[in-house]
Amino acid sequence: MRIRALALPAVLVLAFAVTSAAGGAPNAARFDRPYQGFAPANTVLRAGSPAAAGLNPAPIDAFDKQLAAWVPSIYPGATVLLAHNGVVVDRTATGEAVKYKDATTLLPADQQVPARTDTIYDLASLSKLFTSIVAVQQLEAGKIALDTPVAHYLPEFATNGKGGITIEQLLTHTSGLAPDPVPSLWQGYPDIPSREKAILDAAPQEPAGTAYVYSDLNMLSMQLVLQHVTGKPLDQLVREDVTEPLHMVDTGYNPPASKLGRIAATEYQTSPPRGMVRGSVHDENAWAMGGVAGHAGVFSTVDDLAVLSQAILNGGVYRGHRVLSEHGVQLMEQNFNQKFPDDSHGLGFELDQIWYMGGLSGPNTLGHTGFTGTSLVIDPGSRSFAILLTNRVHPTRNTPSTNGARRAAAEALAQAMTVSAPGGGQSWFSGQGPASTSTLTTGVLHGPENVSFEAFVNTESTDLLTLESSVDGGATWTTVPLTVRGQSAPQTALSGQSVRAWRQVRAHVAGSSNGLLLRWRYTTDPAYEGRGVNVADIRLSTGRTTFTPAGWQLV
Template sequence: MRARKVLAATVIVLFAATTTAGAAAIATTTQHDPLAGRFDVVRHGFAAPSTTLREGKPSDVGLDAGPIKSAEQFLASWTQPDASGHPHLSGAVGLLAHDGVVVDRYAVGGALRYADAAGTELPKDQQVPMRNDTIFDMASVSKLFTSIAALQLVEQGKLDVNAPVVRYLPEFGVNGKEAVTIEQLLTHTSGFDADPVPSLWQGYPDIPSRRKAVLDSPLKNAPGTTYLYSDLNMLTLGFVIEKLTGQTLDKVVHDRITAPLGMVDTGYNPPASKLDRVAATEYEADPPRGLVRGQVHDENAWSLGGVAGHAGVFSTASDLAILCQTILNGGTYRGKHILRPDTVETMLTNYNQRFPDDAHGLGFELDQPWYMGALSSPVTAGHTGFTGTTLVIDPESRSFALLLTNRVHPSRNWGSINTARQVWATSLAQAMTVKPAQGRDAWFAGLGDKSAATLSTQPLTPRSGGPLQVSFYAFVDTEGSTDPLQLESSSDGVYWQPVAVHATGPGAPPGQVTSLSGHGHRAWWWVTAEVPTSGVTTLRWRYNTDPSYTGRGVSVDGVKVTERGRAVLDGERNPSALTATGWILSAR
């Protein structure tokens, strides 16, 4: 899925739904890849189209339950007040799946908890706890539905992603927007400013004037020159979809995505009959909406009647799980085809290579460690929502992580939940196995932010004055160059010098380097080095992390030091010859 393909036909991402009924629909048989549970083996291509989600335990697919349980405890702690006097989030529902098996469902905290913006808790008998079938305002995760609907039109030959928007909406071609393309809307490179100015709900009296305001919006940057995430992109794309189909966006999403997939709890403007299952969002004074529950939180989408290209969809963890598995299956679930495999592949291809930190497919964000955690890779796809929702799909391990929260309840000012997003996704990566390159175990350092670990040899004395030949295996899954693994040498154990190494294997850096880093290759490297020495020398492997974001971690195995073919140190036979700080011997 790495090479960019020219989109000659359409693509649509499908969104899946299910609830209590949907959860039941999630369970039948599936055939497991013999490499299930492995983080160190990249799966190529899609899962079998017949793969259907079923309930199971982590051990059913070779996962360690420990990291997942730790992540659950972390989420629970974040629903309790901290030094600020309030929790990070009111409540959460998490779901993790691997190789077609839902290995964890977790609900904690409150779907309805507060009476006002100040955080006054409702009486216990008026509070509503989170449940696995709680319905959430998906906020910007809604953009995936809009993108899928657009790509379906591409498949039908009705929409060309390379065409200018004005081909379909002539009224869009004002204020310098004549050259903006459909692709640029999907990848947030159109040149739009971040939000409508003024806000649609503040500056315009009715829905027709608000729709016109979107189409009249000017550009901030020249098309294609800048990545700037903007709701105006998907608002516009929603209008394109309505124009080409002759239907409202909510009907398009229902008829072409949610109904075929059986997503009974996914859609816009949830009915009053489901209000008791809907998570509350913010208590709003401006506009004076009071406690928002069952209506879209986003004010611009609200001003458009709750149906918009950028926000408005409500869904459950079970419904989203079906969507994720459909993507992993190449566009098919339970015999329903919502996208062709080549369309899904194109959708998950990075169109923003000229903007390295803003990788983006057609609708999906790619490779964003700030919420994908250790599942992040160049092909990992996902999206977040302002209300506190997160979706991460990792094709390389055929896994996905969903974390749905109402973090804006009762106030958007209570802080960020990005750490929780990372912890939840990373727990699934850590639950998978990195099989030792040699023997039964390997040295593993799975550090958090702003940490350091060292693995040191005893002082080594060459018989003939060196040089020492060093070899080892390294599995490196880090944030990037800011979290390096380095081999160092010292003659006194106080002052250390970097040692140039040469690594071979998928994703290994070319030539000689003084540090190893990277993520997404998920393979062991064979590493060699030569250390000139004229006396006693100590070697150490040092792994450092910066203040934000980490990958799954680093493993070192098969350490061997020789001098002219004579073994000076064999770490595989004698692991006690290595002194570890922040490293452990692990069979996984």
């Protein structure tokens, strides 16, 4: 079953009824002209079609079909929300929120619960973002400092050589703490006080600051710091300082029984013997902490997360309710992990992770994933965000990764935005294929040739655009060095996502009495890629030529 709703539910009309400050129908969204700075602070989400937001609807429609096709192979149910420049352009649900009685037995059809656009999901590690936002709030309030050791606030934390671990290292996963408590909190300790002591007593597995180790213990430790410096439990801090100001009415820990009908089920657990988990946090360590933990425990909907995402794009404010200063948001967008280039990280938020951010990935793109199959990608450059919530651990956690679905959501938005050739006109485009090589080949030339062209490249670093030449009719090819305007050294290929702009490229190719062929060659692999590549305004010193495309199309 698939539900698509561009019109938002009546209960949320107040949250979404007002148009953005820009007003009116926008021009085509330009992916190659990223925005600078925050969105206007008074931008408020509204429902609209992709066309109303200046987007091409085809990639979003194709994604919605694929979202439904992934049921049940990747997840029983899913809900997605895509937004661009203040317009919610896609809000779709598919599959079932509750489908199984136990680990193997399907419920009768009349007892299964369809996923809805307002289904409440266990966010899993997206909960870390709420802990991090509270931490940045306390940083701005002067109650904690990034370079201060955790042990300054919690002296017991200094045990087992942890005296030098700082607040910044907890928030950027560079503390060296192990990924999880061993033994697990629910197995090894009888009550919450003993579990909190176990968190404080945990021994690091790496020296602080020497490695990136993604760790739930970082956020469990951060939870204890926040509770100590404020005198309030984490759930109260999140409620009072984040969800209530932003009117995120379906977001919080330990959701009330009155909302059970809208909550997606997760795993059927036998160890611990919890049965079918629904309305209680899936993560066992968070469950052992009473459902309120720094690393997991938050439940939410795509609508609520959309408000949070827009508040971040707005510079920390939504509908006049400020939860962070612009500087606080900048700290979440700033890469503190320059030493670990594959693990870029702001305070709490991951940055530039193409493996789930896809074509929206970039140095300032924020996001996170969750074990239950959730993801959030916020791209300030295009003022867009993609939210995917699933219950992929229902009825067991032994299911395929949702990374392909996560990337596809982001790719749909990236593809829906325009990349326009400099000065107008058409460009050759290649991208979004499986393992492939695409070639754009000239007719026979009689060089030497001075070649110039414009290139827009948004790819994984290993997905390369090259210019090649052949003087034997295409039997063998040689890479041509490229001179990119603004760069001093020649390059053999173009790749990467750090620059969302057209690049002017020049090359010189020697001629041959046998004739000369040139081709633009783009290679991808089955893993992932960015938005793809565009080539435009190809100019040859000997004049015009014809082109033979294989895997390229004029756009």
